[in-house]
Amino acid sequence: MWLSLVVGSLGLLYCNETHSFTTPFLVYSPPDPERRVTDVWPEPWRLPLNIHPLGNPTRQLHMDIAKERWPVLKNSGQASVSAAMNITGTTVFVPTEISAEDWSLILSDLSVAA
Numbered sequence: 001m002w003l004s005l006v007v008g009s010l011g012l013l014y015c016n017e018t019h020s021f022t023t024p025f026l027v028y029s030p031p032d033p034e035r036r037v038t039d040v041w042p043e044p045w046r047l048p049l050n051i052h053p054l055g056n057p058t059r060q061l062h063m064d065i066a067k068e069r070w071p072v073l074k075n076s077g078q079a080s081v082s083a084a085m086n087i088t089g090t091t092v093f094v095p096t097e098i099s100a101e102d103w104s105l106i107l108s109d110l111s112v113a114a
Helices: 064-069 081-085 099-112
Strands: 010-015 019-026 051-053 060-062
Touching: 010 099, 019 064, 051 064, 060 081, 060 099, 064 081, 081 099
Parallel strands: none
Antiparallel strands: 010 019, 019 051, 019 060
16 A cells, blocks of 8 residues: 555545545655654654645635546546545545546645645
8 A cells, every 4th residue: 555655646635524625745755654643643643654735724625526527536436535535544545546637637726836
């Protein structure tokens, strides 16, 4: 699973609270499965890679709107956005193939880069 998160990979954060996609990012370090993060969440957590955010939580796109806009969701054949994008707890780091066309739309919708 971690082997697919190589330097240069693109990723996308999802906010469970608002049911929205937010903050596309670029992976800029190889995974470090031994590293523990203790200054983000109340409990220690493993976050074994460094990312460069291309957006921030002020830009969000609700999953229903994303499903209407992004081909990766429109054409997935999955019953839910969660299944199509692997955003449940047990599948969150299972890779989803996202085309360059989709990334263009995702970055247009969520990036804050100039």
